[in-house]
Amino acid sequence: MTTDTDIAANLAAIRARIAEACIRANRDPGAVTLVAVSKTHPQEAVIAALAAGQTIFGENRVQEAQAKFPGLRAGHPSMRLHIIGGLQTNKARDAVAVADVIESIDRPKLAAAIADAMAKTGRRPDCLIQVNTGDEAQKSGIPRAEADAFIRAAHGEYGLPVTGLMCIPPVEGDPRPHFAYLRELAARHGLSVLSMGMSGDFEAAIAEGATHVRVGTAIFGHRPAPA
Ligand SMILES: *Cc1c(COP(=O)(O)O)cnc(C)c1O
Numbered sequence: 001m002t003t004d005t006d007i008a009a010n011l012a013a014i015r016a017r018i019a020e021a022c023i024r025a026n027r028d029p030g031a032v033t034l035v036a037v038s039k040t041h042p043q044e045a046v047i048a049a050l051a052a053g054q055t056i057f058g059e060n061r062v063q064e065a066q067a068k069f070p071g072l073r074a075g076h077p078s079m080r081l082h083i084i085g086g087l088q089t090n091k092a093r094d095a096v097a098v099a100d101v102i103e104s105i106d107r108p109k110l111a112a113a114i115a116d117a118m119a120k121t122g123r124r125p126d127c128l129i130q131v132n133t134g135d136e137a138q139k140s141g142i143p144r145a146e147a148d149a150f151i152r153a154a155h156g157e158y159g160l161p162v163t164g165l166m167c168i169p170p171v172e173g174d175p176r177p178h179f180a181y182l183r184e185l186a187a188r189h190g191l192s193v194l195s196m197g198m199s200g201d202f203e204a205a206i207a208e209g210a211t212h213v214r215v216g217t218a219i220f221g222h223r224p225a226p227a
Contacts, residue, residue, distance in 0.1 A: 002220055006221070007220060008051070011053070011219055014202075015034065025206055035057065036056065036057050037214050041223070062091045083098070084103045093113075096123050105130065111160060126163045127163065131166070133167045133181055151165075151185075151189050151191075164191045165185060166196065175201045182194060183209040195210070195211070198216070199218040
């Protein structure tokens, strides 16, 4: 079990490694935002991280986010929640209601549903386009070949507040070419946010220009295997 003390110590260690990776890459040590991925871990773990000064969190399931986060907002006005997991269109409205950032916009139908939910609720969380940089069949994200057109449509046709891109490289192999590809794609579209890098590869992502890293296991410990 990961205790509150472990969470505080893990956060401090990750923050130090982020700052060191920035310095190695000749970047400002404050240039990278840590998104603490609390999925599957109880609300107590989020509270321990908040007590240790962490304010930005990531959840991959909307329902779990709804159970854990709204109750914490009043006491933690600077807290921000990123939805980072694959979204069904019927969850668009709940996602727009609960999130400050939605990182997983990956297809026209979802973009349309998110735009519709924004119009109805008046909330406009920042949006990232998730790119399937490895073109893996089982993975969410827009395929490489469709990425340019979809990024333009998300902005133009759907009017989403798109601020950047997100990717999850294939488990096998060097992630760096995937991170570099995402950086170049974002630059072509004038997008400043690059959400890339997880527990195992965030330093490589920082070397390739990540502005946000999403770290779960290295902060909160191992997740129970899915049932
Ligand atoms: C779970 C998850 C993470 C965190 O992964 P760790 O390897 O535990 O750091 C990052 N991004 C996404 C999209 C995730 O689903």
